[in-house]
Amino acid sequence: MADSPNRKALVTGAAGGIGRAIVKALHAEGVIVTGVDLQEADADFSITGDLRDPAFCDALPTQATRLMGGLDIIVNNAGIITRGKITETSDNDYARTMAINVEAPFRICRAAIPILREAGGGAIVNIASCWGIHPGPNHPLYVMSKAAVASLTQSLAIDHAPDQIRVNAVCPNEVNTPMIRTGFATRGLDPEKGIEELNSSVPLGRIAEPEDIADLVVFLASDKARYLCGALIEANGAKTVQ
Numbered sequence: 001m002a003d004s005p006n007r008k009a010l011v012t013g014a015a016g017g018i019g020r021a022i023v024k025a026l027h028a029e030g031v032i033v034t035g036v037d038l039q040e041a042d043a044d045f046s047i048t049g050d051l052r053d054p055a056f057c058d059a060l061p062t063q064a065t066r067l068m069g070g071l072d073i074i075v076n077n078a079g080i081i082t083r084g085k086i087t088e089t090s091d092n093d094y095a096r097t098m099a100i101n102v103e104a105p106f107r108i109c110r111a112a113i114p115i116l117r118e119a120g121g122g123a124i125v126n127i128a129s130c131w132g133i134h135p136g137p138n139h140p141l142y143v144m145s146k147a148a149v150a151s152l153t154q155s156l157a158i159d160h161a162p163d164q165i166r167v168n169a170v171c172p173n174e175v176n177t178p179m180i181r182t183g184f185a186t187r188g189l190d191p192e193k194g195i196e197e198l199n200s201s202v203p204l205g206r207i208a209e210p211e212d213i214a215d216l217v218v219f220l221a222s223d224k225a226r227y228l229c230g231a232l233i234e235a236n237g238a239k240t241v242q
Contacts, residue, residue, distance in 0.1 A: 007031045008068040009221070010061060010112070012051065012104065013078030014041035017177030018127070021210035022075055025218045031073065034064040044068070051078055051104040052096065061112035073221045074112045074124040076105035076149075081183065082141040089141055101145035106152060109167075113160055121164025123221040126153050127213070128169040130234050136241040146171075150232050157230030166229040168220045173236035174198050174207040204237030 009026050013019040014035025023033050023043050035041025040048055045067040049056040065071040082089065082097045105126055116122035131139060132146025150169055157167040174180060181191035199206045216235055219225050 006070075007072040008064070008070045009033045009073035009075060010036065010064040010071060010108075011041075011043070011075040011077055012036045012060075012108070013127075014043055014046070015039050016078070017179065018172075018175060018210045018213050019077050021214035022077055022217050025211070025214040026073075026221075029218055029222070031221075032068050034067055036060060037078070052099040054103070054107060057104045057107035058111050060108055061115050065115055070119065071112065071115050072119065072122045074108060074116075074122070075217055075221070076108060076124070076126045077217075078104060079127060079146075080142075081139070081179065083139055083183065085138055086140045093141060097141045097145050101142075102148045102152075105149060109152070109156060113156075113163070113165060116165050117160070117163045122166075123225075124153075124156065124165065124167040125217050125220045126167070126169040127217075128153065128171045128232060130171050130173045130236050130241055133171055133232060133234065134241040153232065154230045161229050166220075166225070168225070168228055168231045168233065170213055170216045170220065171232050171234045171236075172208055172213050173202075173234075173239050173241070175213060176207055176209050201242070202237040202239045204239075206237065208235055208237065 009031050011022055011033055014023050015037035023035055026033050033043040034045040035043030036047045040046045051057055079101045082093050126149050128149040129146035131143050132150045135143045153167050153169040184191040184194035216233055
């Protein structure tokens with residue numbers, strides 16, 4: 001896929017912290033964006049709906065293609081973090097985590113690949129996690145879901161590189177988003193203090209900002225990354241999973 005100011009992208013989780021940054025960064029490169037979320041996203045086109053709905057996910061690539069007049073880029077960004085040891089999680093925790101983190105990207109990729117193939121190629125960028133590559137404690141549902149995304153990324157890359165469809169993933173560690181702050185508050189912790197403590201644990205001196213992740217997504221979707229296919233790019237500031 002050659003770069004052009006008329007490329008079209010579908011971004012899930014577009015109203016969240018990382019999602020908004022991805023949309024903004026793509027816009028800066030002249031990309032037309034359809035954003036998907038539970039609430040309206042600040043994109044060229046916005047589709048609202050629940051990624052737990054299989055039919056909704058199956059229809060998204062075709063719907064976005066019709067809205068934008070084409071489709072070149074898929075960004076499977078939407079995700080949730082389910083915390084707690086396995087004995088502390090419920091069937092609902094499992095179902096929700098797997099539906100949003102795994103089944104939605106699977107269905108969107110399955111529906112999008114024929115469209116991208118017909119167009120001569122494209123780029124899929126999944127948001128996995130360092131935790132999906134290097135499992136850490138007390139997050140088994142999150143770890144297994146992001147490990148599935150990482151493996152799906154590499155498998156699809158092998159299968160569809162001949163179609164000129166490059167599939168890669170960004171694997172962040174902690175990112176300074178409303179989601180991580182809400183996690184602190186839910187556990188009765190001060191979000192600002194929590195972020196400060198996380199910053200001090202990173203060799204580079206801070207956790208990632210949404211823009212750090214967005215810039216990687218834009219790079220992987222661009223022709224500058226034309227020979228990257230099946231890559232799992234860790235964005236961790238040199239911090240290991242703890």
